[in-house]
Amino acid sequence: MSDLKVGIVTKEWPPAIYGGAGVHVLQLTQALRTINGIHVDVHCFGEKREDAFAYATPAQFTSANPALQALVTDLEIASHLGDVDVVHSHTWYANLAGHIASLQYSIPHIVSAHSLEPLRPWKAEQLGGGYAISSWAEKTAYEAAAAIIAVSDGMRADVLKAYPTIDPSKVVTIRNGVDTSKFAPNHDSSIPEKYGVSGHYAIFVGRITRQKGLAHLLRAWKDVPTEFGLVLAAGSPDEEGIGKEVADLISELQQSRKNIWWIKEMLPHVELTAMLTQADLFICPSIYEPLGIVNLEAMGCETAVLGSRVGGIPEVVADKVTGELVDYSTDPKQFELALSQSIERLMSQPELLKKYGTAGRIRAMKEFGWDAVAAATVDLYKRVIA
Numbered sequence: 001m002s003d004l005k006v007g008i009v010t011k012e013w014p015p016a017i018y019g020g021a022g023v024h025v026l027q028l029t030q031a032l033r034t035i036n037g038i039h040v041d042v043h044c045f046g047e048k049r050e051d052a053f054a055y056a057t058p059a060q061f062t063s064a065n066p067a068l069q070a071l072v073t074d075l076e077i078a079s080h081l082g083d084v085d086v087v088h089s090h091t092w093y094a095n096l097a098g099h100i101a102s103l104q105y106s107i108p109h110i111v112s113a114h115s116l117e118p119l120r121p122w123k124a125e126q127l128g129g130g131y132a133i134s135s136w137a138e139k140t141a142y143e144a145a146a147a148i149i150a151v152s153d154g155m156r157a158d159v160l161k162a163y164p165t166i167d168p169s170k171v172v173t174i175r176n177g178v179d180t181s182k183f184a185p186n187h188d189s190s191i192p193e194k195y196g197v198s199g200h201y202a203i204f205v206g207r208i209t210r211q212k213g214l215a216h217l218l219r220a221w222k223d224v225p226t227e228f229g230l231v232l233a234a235g236s237p238d239e240e241g242i243g244k245e246v247a248d249l250i251s252e253l254q255q256s257r258k259n260i261w262w263i264k265e266m267l268p269h270v271e272l273t274a275m276l277t278q279a280d281l282f283i284c285p286s287i288y289e290p291l292g293i294v295n296l297e298a299m300g301c302e303t304a305v306l307g308s309r310v311g312g313i314p315e316v317v318a319d320k321v322t323g324e325l326v327d328y329s330t331d332p333k334q335f336e337l338a339l340s341q342s343i344e345r346l347m348s349q350p351e352l353l354k355k356y357g358t359a360g361r362i363r364a365m366k367e368f369g370w371d372a373v374a375a376a377t378v379d380l381y382k383r384v385i386a
Helices: 020-032 066-078 092-105 123-127 130-144 153-162 190-194 214-221 240-256 269-277 293-300 332-347 350-367 370-385
Strands: 004-010 038-045 053-055 086-090 109-113 147-150 171-173 201-207 229-235 260-263 281-284 305-308 323-326
Touching: 004 020, 004 092, 004 370, 020 038, 020 086, 020 293, 020 370, 038 066, 038 092, 053 066, 066 092, 066 130, 086 092, 086 370, 092 109, 092 130, 109 130, 109 153, 109 370, 123 130, 147 153, 147 370, 153 171, 190 269, 201 214, 201 269, 201 293, 214 229, 214 240, 214 332, 229 240, 229 269, 240 260, 269 293, 281 293, 281 332, 293 305, 293 350, 305 332, 323 332, 323 350, 332 350
Parallel strands: 004 038, 004 086, 038 053, 086 109, 109 147, 147 171, 201 229, 201 281, 229 260, 281 305, 305 323
Antiparallel strands: none
16 A cells, blocks of 8 residues: 655745744654654745745745745645645645645645634734635635644634634644654753843743733833843744844843843754753743744643633643643733732742742653644544545
8 A cells, every 4th residue: 555645735844933833733743753654845935945845936036025925835845745645734835735635636625723713813013914814715725624633632622713614513622742852851051051041941842922921021021020030042033023122122121131032043952952951831822823833842842831812722731730731811900910910939949949840841751742632633634534
């Protein structure tokens, strides 16, 4: 019997990974390739490389709106998917490639829902008129897909609410995973020292985007006792407005505190795990989060998590077991007050944080392994092909 041929379509592929969706694609692909009878080709955006089929933006569109650039790249990718049994796309950037290939070659298209355009209206700041294009591309692909993988039950509910014409039986929850052999405790104290970090600190890791709630965290930190430090591994702002807002808030904090450290470049993996491990607390103040791989990565490093109670975060962070949750409010002052109060209380209880961290690694290892994620994904491939 011949191998089942899978075409993975993604914008992100190493070294150009900047978000959770890219991490998911890489680790899912690696796990799928360990399964006998499964052959996976990756089709990604970018310049030519050895480990994937890559497609650069056609020269005549390099000055076009980013959303339009994505669509023309998708058309090029779609024309190279004629020899696969199933195409599996990730994020709106790649969804249309899967949709067109499905129409052209009569093959099933599966979409992984990492986020939803209708729930990210702030993307209009980044994409301008392209937000209407990205929203159309996502809606078109989702409504026609053979199946949709939601990375959490919360995301599944969001998909059905955003696109009510979709048959609920087509939307399947397969949660993200984490490689706990790579995200494991790393007590190399030279790494925090390299960045001048000392004393007790909490850490935020993520892109500078409204979705991640970083501005809320920075405003909340004004009311956190000065004895507690904050490390911000944050870069790649989505657009100029949020980039300036965050930079101004960090500068304001740094004027009165010496223990606010901003690391703008992406940390090498070994440095990231060291910074996570030696933090007292990982903070995920997202206002929208389908699942939150970063929380799993922190848990793998045995670090307690404080997250907002949105999207799939409650499915990852077991409240009062591996960390704690803060209710999100559309009233910024209320949300920021809840954050600052929780941070102060938790940072004052190191033994509790240690207990949460230990439980977090156990939970990550037991319930979020990539082997189980890959097996469930292959089962879905076979069902849509049958």
